[in-house]
Amino acid sequence: MLTLYIHPLASFCHKVLIALYENQTPFESQVVDFSDPGSAAAHIERWPVGKIPVLHDSTVDRTIPETSVIIEYLQAYYPGPVKLLPDDSETLLQVRLWDRFYDLYVSQPMQKVVTDRIRPEGAGDPHGVAEARANLDQAYRMIETHIAGKTWAVGENFTMADCAALPALFFASTVQPLAADQLQLAAYLDRLLERPSIRRTIGEAQPYFSMFPYRDAMPQRLLEIGL
Ligand SMILES: N[C@@H](CCC(=O)N[C@@H](CS)C(=O)NCC(=O)O)C(=O)O
Numbered sequence: 001m002l003t004l005y006i007h008p009l010a011s012f013c014h015k016v017l018i019a020l021y022e023n024q025t026p027f028e029s030q031v032v033d034f035s036d037p038g039s040a041a042a043h044i045e046r047w048p049v050g051k052i053p054v055l056h057d058s059t060v061d062r063t064i065p066e067t068s069v070i071i072e073y074l075q076a077y078y079p080g081p082v083k084l085l086p087d088d089s090e091t092l093l094q095v096r097l098w099d100r101f102y103d104l105y106v107s108q109p110m111q112k113v114v115t116d117r118i119r120p121e122g123a124g125d126p127h128g129v130a131e132a133r134a135n136l137d138q139a140y141r142m143i144e145t146h147i148a149g150k151t152w153a154v155g156e157n158f159t160m161a162d163c164a165a166l167p168a169l170f171f172a173s174t175v176q177p178l179a180a181d182q183l184q185l186a187a188y189l190d191r192l193l194e195r196p197s198i199r200r201t202i203g204e205a206q207p208y209f210s211m212f213p214y215r216d217a218m219p220q221r222l223l224e225i226g227l
Helices: 011-022 037-046 067-077 089-116 126-147 160-175 183-194 196-211
Strands: 002-006 028-031 054-057 062-065
Touching: 002 011, 011 067, 011 089, 011 160, 011 196, 037 054, 054 067, 062 067, 067 089, 067 160, 089 126, 089 160, 126 160, 126 183, 160 183, 160 196, 183 196
Parallel strands: 002 028
Antiparallel strands: 002 054, 054 062
């Protein structure tokens, strides 16, 4: 039995939920509420770094943290019809590269911009936020070039890199809009948003959008997914 410790609004949790839904892997989810000291303490016990999501596999009493490792674990021990990590070693390198790219160069700067908005009065980091916005613009330019001629992040097959791309781009494109001429990137985001596993994941996050610090900036079409 697999248990995924998550929060339904958390973008890194979406990455793993998409992977689970792609392969219809049975699991149960448990919400970690960081505003509840008991729930937060139990999670620190599970994974002292304190990040979500974390997977627990009760059949072997094993705790697996870190989204990319969780997805590799699922493919190794609970494989399904959709191979999120290809066999071919060259394509696998590309999947790992773009998975890292979306996590480190899109999700992380996006989180910097978002969390700055909820810092206490006077504790903001305008320089860091400006840097994060510039990093996002640079990442968008790279994706625009890389994605041309591809259906998914590394080619014709949906992989772990796409699981990482969607939550990163979903929230990043709200806080730092794509440039008007980034048509390849916009079309890629549209394709992602049509994917059933993604519509389900975003649909489940939808009731929590009011907690998103940039809720006021969310485009109507993103608000309506899964409704
Ligand atoms: N590298 C981690 C990142 C996970 C992450 O940043 N999760 C966020 C939620 S989207 C989190 O736990 N935030 C709570 C915190 O930082 O206190 C992974 O891939 O699992």
